[in-house]
Amino acid sequence: GENVEQHPSTLSVQEGDSAVIKCTYSDSASNYFPWYKQELGKRPQLIIDIRSNVGEKKDQRIAVTLNKTAKHFSLHITETQPEDSAVYFCAALTVPRNKLVFGAGTILRVKS
Amino acid sequence: EAGVTQFPSHSVIEKGQTVTLRCDPISGHDNLYWYRRVMGKEIKFLLHFVKESKQDESGMPNNRFLAERTGGTYSTLKVQPAELEDSGVYFCASSPGASVEAFFGQGTRLTVV
Numbered sequence: 001g002e003n004v005e006q007h008p009s010t011l012s013v014q015e016g017d018s019a020v021i022k023c024t025y026s027d028s029a030s031n032y033f034p035w036y037k038q039e040l041g042k043r044p045q046l047i048i049d050i051r052s053n054v055g056e057k058k059d060q061r062i063a064v065t066l067n068k069t070a071k072h073f074s075l076h077i078t079e080t081q082p083e084d085s086a087v088y089f090c091a092a093l094t095v096p097r098n099k100l101v102f103g104a105g106t107i108l109r110v111k112s
Numbered sequence: 113e114a115g116v117t118q119f120p121s122h123s124v125i126e127k128g129q130t131v132t133l134r135c136d137p138i139s140g141h142d143n144l145y146w147y148r149r150v151m152g153k154e155i156k157f158l159l160h161f162v163k164e165s166k167q168d169e170s171g172m173p174n175n176r177f178l179a180e181r182t183g184g185t186y187s188t189l190k191v192q193p194a195e196l197e198d199s200g201v202y203f204c205a206s207s208p209g210a211s212v213e214a215f216f217g218q219g220t221r222l223t224v225v
Contacts, residue, residue, distance in 0.1 A: 004154075034213065036216075097160070098143070098168075101157060105154060
C-alpha cells in the first residue's frame, strides 16, 4: 500500500526566514496531495493542495511543488511568522481506494 | 455550516472497558474517514466509509475495533475491550468526494489506564 515519508520531524526557523518540508510517496497512482496544519489543541486544517497534473501551486506565502517522476512533493513557507508555528502533515490520496495516507508530521517552530 | 463534530472530546477508561466514539460528518458528505494519532506519530488511517458502506477497513488494528455508519449519516467507533495501546487521539474526517478537501473533527483524546 501507499507509504508517505515526511522530513524533517522538527524544524526551527527564525521569523522571516523560509521553511521547507518534504514528503515522498510510494504509490505512483496517487493523484492528490494535500497539506494540513494542526495548531495546538485544534483540528487539522487544509492549507494547500496539489493535484498530479500540476507541478506547482502558490497561495500567498505558501507554495507546494510536486515531482511525479521522483514521487516527492514539498511545502514552502516564505517570510515565516510566529503564527506559522504548528504541526504540518502531508498526505497522498491513493487510487482507486480513495484512501488519504498521512506523513508523520513536522513540528515547525518560528522564533521571533 | 456546521463542521465535523466528534463526541466525546476526551475519554479516560480502564483497560478492559468499552468506549464508543461518535462522529457527525458535514451534512451531505458521503465519505467519512476514521484516523488515529498516537503521541508523536503519524495520523494513521483506520477506515473509510462511502455512505453506509465500508470502502476500506484495512487500517483497523484488530477485531476489538468496530465501526458503523447507520443510514450513511453519523458514525460510531467502538473499542471493546480497550487496551493500553489504544490510547491516542481519534480523528474523524469527511469529504463530499474523492480528490477534494477532507474536513477534520476536533478529535477524541482516548486514554486507557
